[in-house]
Amino acid sequence: MRTLTIDQVDDLALGATLLGTGGGGDPYVARLMLRQAINTYGPVTIADPHELPADGLVMTVAVVGAPTVLLEKIPAGTEFIASIEALASYLGRDPVALMPIEVGGLNTLLPLAVATEMGLPVIDADGMRRAFPQIEMTVFTLAGIKCSPMSVADEKGNLCVFETNTNQLGETLVRGAVMSLTLANAFSSYSMTVAEVEAHAIAGSVTYCTELGARLSAVQRGESGAYDRFLEFAEGRVIFSGVITDVHRETTQGFSKGTVTIEARDGTERSMKVAIQNEFLVAWENDRPVVTVPDLICILDAETATPITTETLRYGQRVNVVAMPCAPEWHRDGMLEVVGPKAFGFDLDYVRVGA
Amino acid sequence: MRTLTIDQVDDLALGATLLGTGGGGDPYVARLMLRQAINTYGPVTIADPHELPADGLVMTVAVVGAPTVLLEKIPAGTEFIASIEALASYLGRDPVALMPIEVGGLNTLLPLAVATEMGLPVIDADGMRRAFPQIEMTVFTLAGIKCSPMSVADEKGNLCVFETNTNQLGETLVRGAVMSLTLANAFSSYSMTVAEVEAHAIAGSVTYCTELGARLSAVQRGESGAYDRFLEFAEGRVIFSGVITDVHRETTQGFSKGTVTIEARDGTERSMKVAIQNEFLVAWENDRPVVTVPDLICILDAETATPITTETLRYGQRVNVVAMPCAPEWHRDGMLEVVGPKAFGFDLDYVRVGA
Numbered sequence: 001m002r003t004l005t006i007d008q009v010d011d012l013a014l015g016a017t018l019l020g021t022g023g024g025g026d027p028y029v030a031r032l033m034l035r036q037a038i039n040t041y042g043p044v045t046i047a048d049p050h051e052l053p054a055d056g057l058v059m060t061v062a063v064v065g066a067p068t069v070l071l072e073k074i075p076a077g078t079e080f081i082a083s084i085e086a087l088a089s090y091l092g093r094d095p096v097a098l099m100p101i102e103v104g105g106l107n108t109l110l111p112l113a114v115a116t117e118m119g120l121p122v123i124d125a126d127g128m129r130r131a132f133p134q135i136e137m138t139v140f141t142l143a144g145i146k147c148s149p150m151s152v153a154d155e156k157g158n159l160c161v162f163e164t165n166t167n168q169l170g171e172t173l174v175r176g177a178v179m180s181l182t183l184a185n186a187f188s189s190y191s192m193t194v195a196e197v198e199a200h201a202i203a204g205s206v207t208y209c210t211e212l213g214a215r216l217s218a219v220q221r222g223e224s225g226a227y228d229r230f231l232e233f234a235e236g237r238v239i240f241s242g243v244i245t246d247v248h249r250e251t252t253q254g255f256s257k258g259t260v261t262i263e264a265r266d267g268t269e270r271s272m273k274v275a276i277q278n279e280f281l282v283a284w285e286n287d288r289p290v291v292t293v294p295d296l297i298c299i300l301d302a303e304t305a306t307p308i309t310t311e312t313l314r315y316g317q318r319v320n321v322v323a324m325p326c327a328p329e330w331h332r333d334g335m336l337e338v339v340g341p342k343a344f345g346f347d348l349d350y351v352r353v354g355a
Numbered sequence: 356m357r358t359l360t361i362d363q364v365d366d367l368a369l370g371a372t373l374l375g376t377g378g379g380g381d382p383y384v385a386r387l388m389l390r391q392a393i394n395t396y397g398p399v400t401i402a403d404p405h406e407l408p409a410d411g412l413v414m415t416v417a418v419v420g421a422p423t424v425l426l427e428k429i430p431a432g433t434e435f436i437a438s439i440e441a442l443a444s445y446l447g448r449d450p451v452a453l454m455p456i457e458v459g460g461l462n463t464l465l466p467l468a469v470a471t472e473m474g475l476p477v478i479d480a481d482g483m484r485r486a487f488p489q490i491e492m493t494v495f496t497l498a499g500i501k502c503s504p505m506s507v508a509d510e511k512g513n514l515c516v517f518e519t520n521t522n523q524l525g526e527t528l529v530r531g532a533v534m535s536l537t538l539a540n541a542f543s544s545y546s547m548t549v550a551e552v553e554a555h556a557i558a559g560s561v562t563y564c565t566e567l568g569a570r571l572s573a574v575q576r577g578e579s580g581a582y583d584r585f586l587e588f589a590e591g592r593v594i595f596s597g598v599i600t601d602v603h604r605e606t607t608q609g610f611s612k613g614t615v616t617i618e619a620r621d622g623t624e625r626s627m628k629v630a631i632q633n634e635f636l637v638a639w640e641n642d643r644p645v646v647t648v649p650d651l652i653c654i655l656d657a658e659t660a661t662p663i664t665t666e667t668l669r670y671g672q673r674v675n676v677v678a679m680p681c682a683p684e685w686h687r688d689g690m691l692e693v694v695g696p697k698a699f700g701f702d703l704d705y706v707r708v709g710a
Contacts (some may be wrong), residue, residue, distance in 0.1 A: 090445055090516065149514075158524060159504075161516035169513060169535070176531045180524070225443065 001051050001121060004112065008210050009034050014220075015213030016108035021296050022310040023256070023279035024105015025063060028114065033077065037113040044112045045121040046206060047097060049198035051147065056096030056194045058123060059087055061114050064135075064152065064174060065184030080114040082264040083153035084337030087170045087188045090149055090161045099123040099197060101138065101190060103205035104131035112206075121313035125165035127199035128324065129208065129327035130296050132339060133255060133278040135174065139327075140190055142334045143200035150174060150189040154181040202329040219305040222276075227305075236324040237354065238263070239283065239290060240272040241302065244317045250312065255355035260299070260313050262321065272321060274299070276310050281344055283321060292346070294326040294339040323353045356406050358398035358465065363565050364389050368573075369662075370568030371463035376635035376651050377379045377665040378611070379460015379486030382419060385468065388432065390495060400476040401561060402452060404553035411549045412453030413478060414442055416460040416469050419490075419507065419529060420539030427549035434541035435469040438508035442543045445504055445516045454478040454552060456493065458487035459559035467561075476634040477575060479526040480556035482545065484563065484682035485651050487694060488610060488633040490529065491522035494682075495545050497689045505529060505544040510534040555685040574660040582660075591679035592709065593621070594638065594645060595627040598659065599672045604631065604665065615654070615668050617676065627676060629654070631665050636699055638676060647701070649694040650708045678708040 004012070013031040016024070038044065061080050088094045098115040100108050102127040115122045127138030135147050143192075148170050149163040160177045164170040170189075178185050192200075215233050218226035231237060242262040249258030257277050264270040275282040280297040283290050291297050299308045302318040330339070341348040368386040371379070393399065416435050438516070443449045453470040455463050458481040470477045503525050504518040506592050515532045519525040524526070526543075547555075556651030570588050573581035586592060597617040604613030612632050619625040627645075630637040635652040639647050642671050646652050654663045657673040696703040 032581040080694075086518070089447070092444070092447070157520050158528075159516075159518040160528060161514075163441070163512075165512050172535045173515060173532055176535050177528055180527045180531050340399075 001045050001047045004206070004210070005043045005045050006035060006038045009109070011213035011217055012206070012210045013109060013213065014216055014297060015209035015211070016103065016105060016310070017214060018216060018298055018307045019104035019108070019129065019209060019296065020102065020302075020307070020309065021132065021279045021298055022132045022308070025107065026101065027106045027109050028311065030106040030109035034109045034113040035210050037116045039206070041116045041119070042056055042294075044116045046124050047121040047192050048124055048203075052096055052121070052123070052194045054193065054195040054198075057074065057091070057093045058097050058099050058191045058192055058194055058197050059084055059095045059188050060099050060127070061103035061111045061186065061188045062101045063110060063184055064187035065178050076345075078108065079153040079155045082116060082157070082159060082288050083151045083186040083188040084114070084118070086151040086153060086159045086161055089147060089190060090151070091191060095120065095191070097121045097123050097195065098288065100126040100205065102126055102131050103209045107131070108206070108209060108254060122206065123194070123197055123201070124198055124206045125203050126205040127201060129202045129329075130294070131207045131279055135171050135189065137343070138190070138202060139202055139329050139332070140192070141338050142332045145190065145192055145200060146195060147189040149191065150187065152177050153186045156182075158269065159167060172176065202327045205327070216287045218307060232321075233320070236322050239323045240270075240321040241266075241269075242272065242319065244313060244315055244319060247313045247315060249313070256310055258310070274321070275295040275346070277344055278310065280310070282341060282346055282348065283323065289348055289351045291353055292325040292341045292351045293344060294330050294335065296324040296326060298322045298324065325353045356400050356402045359401050359561070359565070360398045361390060361393045362477060364393070364464070365653045366568035367465060367561070367565045368568065369571055370564035370566070371458065371460060372664070373424050373571060373653055373662045374459035374463070374484065374636045374651065375486045375662070375664065376566060376629065376653055377663070378488065380462065381664065382461045382464050385464035389464045389468040392471045394476070395434075399471045403479055403558075404477040404549050407451055407476070407478070407549045408591045409548065409550040409553075411632040412446070412448045413452050413454050413547055413549055413552050414439055414450045415454050415456035415482070415545045416466050416541065416543045417456045418465060418539055419535050419542035419560065423561055424682070429611070432472075434508040434510045435465065436473060437512070437514060438506045438541040438543040439469070439473070441506040441514045441516055442504060442546060444504070446546060450475065451549065452476045454556065455481040455495060455560070457481055457483040457486050458485060458557075458564045462486070463561075463564060465596070466632045477561065478549075478552055479561045480552055480558050481560040482556060484557045484560045484684075486634055486648070490544065492686070492694050492698070493545070494557055494684050495547070495555060496522060496693050497687045498551075500545065500547055500551060500555060501546045504546065507532050507536065508541045511537075514612065525561050526586050557682045559599060560682070571660060589677070589679045592675050594677050594678045595625075595640065595676040596621075597627065597674065598703065599668060599670055602668045602670060604668070611665055613665070617674060629676070630701070632699055633665070635665070637696060637701055637703065638678065644703055644706045645680040646708055647703055647706045648699060649685050649690065649697045651679040651681060653677045653679065
């Protein structure tokens, strides 16, 4: 096992913002929580599955709710441990480690804060290595691992536990409960054994995210050759550079949906349109899809290399669009049904980065 | 301990329909379930609290949902045991007995069917000794006993467990879950010790309901003096006789709300109006309130002595309106806040039967 210290929190947070691909919730509050937790309880213990008992229980913990509420409501902290304890009580077993459900957005940092407070290690793995808006959009679903049983807790001591036959009904019940609670709540799910994590999770996500953030931070500091080193590590490429000329965004059915249009300023007629459903999902260049989910579309400020979230898109911003391949663990049977373009309602085939 | 045999099921069901005061769900399906359970597993064991270990765990089990769906959807049966097992798992303890949450309507018979299948006794007690539409409307609430934790289960294996600070939030979360499940689901709540049942529950409800049904059955068979013997046992009185001249009923906010108007046919100008919110709640004679919740208002067919439910009210029916006092256990501090007229939105003071 190894530790993640306070010096690495900013890199992890920056990597998490990038892997949020425009969504995933702002890691700002989670970064504060993680810094405070490390200051109080010591550095986070990061473990690989082989360092833990194979039959030990692992759970994910996350914030579930409306991203716009998350920006305004600071978690009390107690609700996360409450959600874990409720699930442990329901299962009759305590976890030996926590794991992020998604390494991307605020749910990357939050499990680390909770784990260090609970004295538990965090497994260096997750279910997405990016952010997705729905509970069932994980590599665990590909492996037939259910998100159920699941728990939802709020900061007032209210608790819900759900066990469902389908991950879709789980999603419906959890959203309904969150609407009756305080709209942004603690959520624990995907309990599984360490052996299942080793077999099915995306390995090394936390380390990957920290290193990605470190390399992007070097870009932001203007270090020579840093952009190339960042793109090399991410296996990414800049697929478009230009100026935002149109942003259309609305909150509908609990999602932030819309499109952003970027026009080249290199004398050509090239333009890029990117579709938003909480995250950036599909990029078209001159109406030809060039990258789709599950691969990653990130929009960076052209001057500062700051990842731009869907909430901070503005007319006139000069941006670079960076595309990165999804984690290789996604390329298994069933991927397209779970997180391909059609899973989000786009009548499109999957277009891989660089295809 | 004593047994309730198949010969007593019809009396219990008739008493439960009467105590449903127009609502509570039709006991027809629950009667079928109870008869089948007794035929398969043997008679129901009925116990008084002093016959059980004082620190033993007791739970209620019921159907929760829309009454109109209950009429069309036959419970599979498995969901009731599932709801009990989910709560037991959450609490880490198994129940030593079950108890009806309400002795009135279908939830009177249902716990007996489930208990005999599980090999558990039923405590001869409940929380209402009539039917009320909301979870928190019990004498347990008066005693400070929470309905939480609660479980909801459907016939497909889906489960929810809720633990809430307030019974009102519990009600909201349970209704929301039922809307996402199959609209009429198994519900287990009010876990407490046998000692708490002995101290706070309405004692002898099941026996009371069976005897009430037996005496009403004698009325229906036309036995001489039966009506007087029925009213004497119920401490009831016929407060109005006449013909239904108007029925106004609508389903709104999940409740069946409305009024029924009855006019005397004795040459006077007397009329009675009864307010409906799932159950009959308030009776006015010529605009003067003469009985209100929590006392019981029952409408009986004048010829057959069949209790008329809100769904079966029809223009032109000749009826007797019978008023009965609520169980004496209701007369404790806080009663009016929980089940008085104002708790149902009526700007009225409580009017006791015969006041």
